[in-house]
Amino acid sequence: MSGFLEGARCSECMDWGEKRNTIASVAAGILFFTGWWIIIDAAVMYPTMEEFNHSYHACGVIATIAFLMINAVSNGQVRGDSYSEGCLGQTGARIWLFIGFMLAFGSLIASMWILFGGYVAKGKKMLCISTSVALHPSTFTPWLLGIRSLRGLVFKFGRTEDLWQ
Amino acid sequence: MGVYWPLFVLIFYVISPIPYFIAKRVTYDSDATSSACRELAYFFTTGIVVSAFGFPVILARVAVIKWGACGLVLAGNAVIFLTIQGFFLVFGRGDDFSWEQW
Numbered sequence: 248m249s250g251f252l253e254g255a256r257c258s259e260c261m262d263w264g265e266k267r268n269t270i271a272s273v274a275a276g277i278l279f280f281t282g283w284w285i286i287i288d289a290a291v292m293y294p295t296m297e298e299f300n301h302s303y304h305a306c307g308v309i310a311t312i313a314f315l316m317i318n319a320v321s322n323g324q325v326r327g328d329s330y331s332e333g334c335l336g337q338t339g340a341r342i343w344l345f346i347g348f349m350l351a352f353g354s355l356i357a358s359m360w361i362l363f364g365g366y367v368a369k370g371k372k373m374l375c376i377s378t379s380v381a382l383h384p385s386t387f388t389p390w391l392l393g394i395r396s397l398r399g400l401v402f403k404f405g406r407t408e409d410l411w412q
Numbered sequence: 413m414g415v416y417w418p419l420f421v422l423i424f425y426v427i428s429p430i431p432y433f434i435a436k437r438v439t440y441d442s443d444a445t446s447s448a449c450r451e452l453a454y455f456f457t458t459g460i461v462v463s464a465f466g467f468p469v470i471l472a473r474v475a476v477i478k479w480g481a482c483g484l485v486l487a488g489n490a491v492i493f494l495t496i497q498g499f500f501l502v503f504g505r506g507d508d509f510s511w512e513q514w
Contacts, residue, residue, distance in 0.1 A: 272451040276458030284466035291474050 279314070283307065303361055310354040316347030415477055418485045424464035425492050431456040432500075464489050 286307050293299035320340050335343065435453035465486060472482035 269451065269454055272454045273458045276455040277462055279455075280459040280462040281466070284462065284470070287466075288470050288473060291470055 300365070303365075306354045306358045306361065309350050309357075313347050313350035313354065316343060317351065320344050320347075415481075417471055417476055418468055418481065421464045421467055421485060421489060424460050424467070425496075428457055428460045428464070428493070429496060429500075431460075461489075461493055464493070 286304065289299055290301065290304070320343055431453035432450075435449045439449050468477070468482045468485040468489075471477045472479050477485075
């Protein structure tokens with residue numbers, strides 16, 4: 248029972264090497280910019296404030312800031328084993344990452360709130376815009392799971408496997 | 413009296429190889445740890461390509477251009493980006509990207 252998840256670990260993914268990082272960054276780029284173009288499309292199609300309250304753009308802006316914050320910190324700085332400490336140190340890097348994740352999930356929750364409170368509850372038929380507002384921050388999440396953190400997680404689990412042998 | 417808004421995708425064509433060149437010049441050494449810059453370049457290049465495809469679609473949705481024109485612009489995008497990609501595959505083969513290869 249204790250070992251039933253060992254087969255589910257993606258330890259073979261490290262063999263792809265450079266390719267996996269490239270594919271992950273390309274996929275993240277596609278999703279990130281598609282999210283932005285969806286919200287631009289909604290803003291262009293419905294220019295009035297009654298149909299599309301333009302303050303909803305704040306979700307996407309905060310999500311972008313959060314995504315930049317999360318990716319500015321490398322895994323080595325958080326774990327404390329990088330050569331240079333950075334200007335905030337290891338604790339500062341962890342706080343930075345924490346704030347970044349808070350902003351990211353906050354914007355995701357806000358977009359869901361907008362979807363249900365602003366559109367579904369009011370019975371408006373403009374579900375296409377509302378889902379686009381909701382999709383917008385959620386398209387950033389693959390970058391969160393992307394190259395840096397995934398490589399760190401896989402590497403950490405990979406190293407633990409070697410110790411048991 | 414034509415509609416010239418789709419010509420703005422030319423800007424996307426021109427700036428699409430720029431992140432890749434910046435990453436190539438910034439990282440002098442070719443070890444694996446400096447590939448973070450290259451991945452960031454791939455991220456922005458992908459974003460520019462997506463924007464070049466999204467821009468005519470949005471123009472067509474607000475009826476600035478017709479959908480047939482949008483289709484033509486998208487086909488042109490595909491041709492240009494495949495050409496640029498092919499150019500990099502053929503001429504970017506060597507490890508040190510020296511300008512004498514041209």
